[in-house]
Amino acid sequence: MGRASVAGRRRRLKxxxxxxxxxxxxxxxxxxxxxxxxxVNPLDNPFYYLVNFRYVLAWLGExxxxxxxxxxxxxxxxxxxxxxxxxxxxxxxxxxxxxxxRASKLAYPEIGDIAQAAAPxxxxxxLCDNGPVSLQELFGVLxxxxxxxxFCASGVRAGQRKAEQLAQLLPLxxxxxxxxxxxxxxxxxxxxxxxxxxxxxxxxxxGNLYQGWSQFVLADLGLQRFEQVAFEPQxxxxxxxxxxxxxxxxxxxxxxxxxxxxxxxxxxxxxxxxTDNPWLDQRREKLIYLVGQHCERQGWWVQAEQHYRTCRYPxxxxxxxxVLERSGRVAEAWALWQHANAAPExxxxxxxLPRALPRLQRALGLPPQRARRAPxxxxxxxxxxxxxxxxxxxxxxxxxxxxxxLYLENALFNSLFGLLCWPAIFAALPGAFFHPFQxxxxxxxxxxxxxxxxxxxxxxxxxxxxxxYRTSIRERFASKYGLASPFVFWGALSxxxxxxxxxxxxxxHLKLCFARLLEDPKANRAxxxxxxQFWPAEGRYRMIEVKGPGDRLQDNQLRWMAYFAEHxxxxxVCHVTWQAGALA
Numbered sequence: 001m002g003r004a005s006v007a008g009r010r011r012r013l014k015x016x017x018x019x020x021x022x023x024x025x026x027x028x029x030x031x032x033x034x035x036x037x038x039x040v041n042p043l044d045n046p047f048y049y050l051v052n053f054r055y056v057l058a059w060l061g062e063x064x065x066x067x068x069x070x071x072x073x074x075x076x077x078x079x080x081x082x083x084x085x086x087x088x089x090x091x092x093x094x095x096x097x098x099x100x101x102r103a104s105k106l107a108y109p110e111i112g113d114i115a116q117a118a119a120p121x122x123x124x125x126x127l128c129d130n131g132p133v134s135l136q137e138l139f140g141v142l143x144x145x146x147x148x149x150x151f152c153a154s155g156v157r158a159g160q161r162k163a164e165q166l167a168q169l170l171p172l173x174x175x176x177x178x179x180x181x182x183x184x185x186x187x188x189x190x191x192x193x194x195x196x197x198x199x200x201x202x203x204x205x206x207g208n209l210y211q212g213w214s215q216f217v218l219a220d221l222g223l224q225r226f227e228q229v230a231f232e233p234q235x236x237x238x239x240x241x242x243x244x245x246x247x248x249x250x251x252x253x254x255x256x257x258x259x260x261x262x263x264x265x266x267x268x269x270x271x272x273x274x275t276d277n278p279w280l281d282q283r284r285e286k287l288i289y290l291v292g293q294h295c296e297r298q299g300w301w302v303q304a305e306q307h308y309r310t311c312r313y314p315x316x317x318x319x320x321x322x323v324l325e326r327s328g329r330v331a332e333a334w335a336l337w338q339h340a341n342a343a344p345e346x347x348x349x350x351x352x353l354p355r356a357l358p359r360l361q362r363a364l365g366l367p368p369q370r371a372r373r374a375p376x377x378x379x380x381x382x383x384x385x386x387x388x389x390x391x392x393x394x395x396x397x398x399x400x401x402x403x404x405x406l407y408l409e410n411a412l413f414n415s416l417f418g419l420l421c422w423p424a425i426f427a428a429l430p431g432a433f434f435h436p437f438q439x440x441x442x443x444x445x446x447x448x449x450x451x452x453x454x455x456x457x458x459x460x461x462x463x464x465x466x467x468x469y470r471t472s473i474r475e476r477f478a479s480k481y482g483l484a485s486p487f488v489f490w491g492a493l494s495x496x497x498x499x500x501x502x503x504x505x506x507x508x509h510l511k512l513c514f515a516r517l518l519e520d521p522k523a524n525r526a527x528x529x530x531x532x533q534f535w536p537a538e539g540r541y542r543m544i545e546v547k548g549p550g551d552r553l554q555d556n557q558l559r560w561m562a563y564f565a566e567h568x569x570x571x572x573v574c575h576v577t578w579q580a581g582a583l584a
Contacts, residue, residue, distance in 0.1 A: 046110035047084070052213070053091045054080075056205050059435075063233065064204050067241055075197060078124065085117035090126060093190070094198045095213045100133070100141050103188040118190060128191045132176035139166050141189065150183050200244060207237040207434050207442060209251045227426045227483050229433040237279050237434040237442055246275040250283050257290060263303060266291050279431050282313075282446050289313040301327035314447065318349050321356065330363040347559050348523060377561045378572045380544070386578040390548040391530050394574050398533060398544070404500070405533040405544070411489035412501060412532060414525055417514045418487025419476045420469055424456035425487070439484035445522040461514060464507040474498060487517075487525065504534045504541040512567050516560075527556030529571060542570040549577055 045051060057076050060068065068076075079087060088111050093101055106114045121127040139147065139162060147165055148156050154172055156165050179189035203209050229235075238244050253269040270291070273284055292307035301323055308320035317340055324333035337353060337360055344350035361368055384393045395405040406412075418425065425441065426433075429452055432441035443449050450457065463469040477498060482490055517524050529543035543564070545557060553561065553573065564571045 047088055049095065049213070050084070050088045050091050053087075053094075056201065060201060060204055063231065063236065064238075067204065067236075067238065067244060069200075069241065071197060072201060075194070082120055083117070085111045085113075086120045089114065089117040090121055090192075090194070091213075093127075093192050094194065098140070099192050099195050100137060101190045101192070102141055103190065115188070126192070126194050128193055129188055130178050130180070131191055133179050133182060133189065133191075134176040135166065135170060135173045137176075138179070138182050142183070146183070146186070150186070200248065203247055203251075204238055204244060205435050206437065207247075209248075211437065224437070224439075225483050226437060226439065227480070227485075229426060229436075229438070230428040231433065231436075232428060232430075234430040235428055235433055237277075237431055239277065243275065243277050243280060246273050246277070246280050247283075249273045250280065250287060254287055254290075257287070257294065263291075263295065263300070266294075277431075278448075279442055279446075282443075285311055285313040289316050289319075292316065292319060296323055314346060315348070317345060318352055325356065325360065325363075330360060334360050334364055346520060346523075348520075348555070351555060351559055377545070377565060380572045380574040381577075382574055383577045383579055390576050391546050394544065394546050394576060395531060398531075398574075402537055403533055403535045405531050406497070407530060408492060408532050409530050410526055410528045411492035412497075413510075413513045413528055414487045414517070415489050415493055416473060416501060416510060417517050418485050419473045419480070420463065420510075421457060421460040421487075421514070422476050422480060422485075424453045424460050425485070427453055427456055429453065440486035444486055449521060450518045457518060461511055464511045464514075467507070469507065469510070470502045473502065486521070500534045500536055501532075501541075503536050504539055509569055512563075512569065516563055523556060524560075527554065527560045529557075529560075531574075540570070542572060545571070545573045547573060547575050 057079065060072075061076055079090075082090075088108070089106075092106075092108055092111070103114050103118075108114075111117050118127055118129075122129060142150070144162055144165075147162065148158055151165070151169060154169060156168065160168070179187070199209060202211075202213070238247060249269065250273055253266060253273070256269060257266055270284070270288060275281055275284065288307050288311045292304050292311060295301075295304035295307060296319065304323045305320060305327075308316045308323060317336070321333050321336045321340065324330075324336060333356075337356060340349060341353050344353060358368060360366075382394060382397055384397055387393065391407045395407055399405045427441075429441070429443075432443055434442065441449070443452070460472075463472055474495075477493065477495070480488075529545040531544040531546060532541060533544065534541050545553070545561070547553070561571060561573070563569075
């Protein structure tokens, strides 16, 4: 993007709630040197994107020298010898979507003459301007009026939609041909031939293909800042060429699933991926689980069973039980239910199993057995005048002098946990951090997240026993403010809120909540009550979940409520009805 469009992006970008009000500053915080022109007002440099790309190449050359292939090493070495406009043009095109670009649509003031910048790239074969272009690809780069001009002799009419025009022309033009043959004299069309290679480089840098080069722009704009982590060689997520190939294969399989590929194709793709990398193995297991879900939604019970039986991803056993039940194999479902009920793999499974019990008993003709009902939370009923959100109405109704009610939902306990346990969360363990744009460790949602850091978390939580936690939380609020975190909601925090929370919530209650967060960070970061009321003069608090008319507790909320009830934490569910005749 040019300088003008960068300024436009400054105006258009809407900062996420957790980042609102962040101080500006450089987001790229790493231990290796960063080019000086990337450190001071990076967007004032018209080649800021080229500086970032060079930085990626230097990073990869330093940390992945043993993983880079011959073609990738040759690209990195050759790229540095190109004229700067040619380097910039290639990076501009690589950062854009697709692979085909019309010269007339490329206008970058800092690059200047596009044809002159493209010449060295064409000579290297990194760009191509005379290769075959299919009719479908052609329609992607031509406007509707241009289609009509180029194919008027083939019966294309002005009133047709482009999809209709394409369907009409496909039987007439089944073969691909150069752009100049399709549209003589219209334009020059460039194809980037390096897309797969650049995607591999991006994968090695980010550890995935979901983050794009625009991540740098968000960092340059000061919208995202990251913790400094020691990047050791053993912290790489992709430690070998085989890991890179496996990661690409998994990404392509996931894309094929999302695009509705045939089951045989998906199964064949998964069968080719073999890896002893724990991080990639977990990704593979998740993909097997997703394919099983796809089969289940289609009613393909045999195929769904095959995928769930071999899957080690959390939740696969419960899905297998449901497949057996729904396909009429109730005796097998009952045997699996008994096995799972003896040792549930998670609180979510423990919650789901009692719900299946009556169905299975009826289907097998067994005498009904009542499942033990978990104690419910205390109920609070309010009839309020309608106006605004239901949470805001309850806040206003319950607030007292000296006892504020705040709408914090998942922000408070997650943030306190994130601040106290910051050293454990951002510990530089192998496979946890592998690039400077990570807001969370790569294994955050993997089963071993806690156990790999157990001693570190124990040291952090021990501060709740000796009182040091208040000082640590306050110090990290000041020193880490604005750094991306999977737990800390910066936009919801303030020093007065920390003072209220630390004065009113007992350390033991925090420890109980933090322990449950560590059981399953992915599931348990959500489901916490909407409101918290503080009585600072009395050093107490209560949590309040708000439910409007017709609303009910969700499963993750029910699990939190059962946990609070078991451990005696103060919580209520406030059921709201609206006063008759009240206006919105």
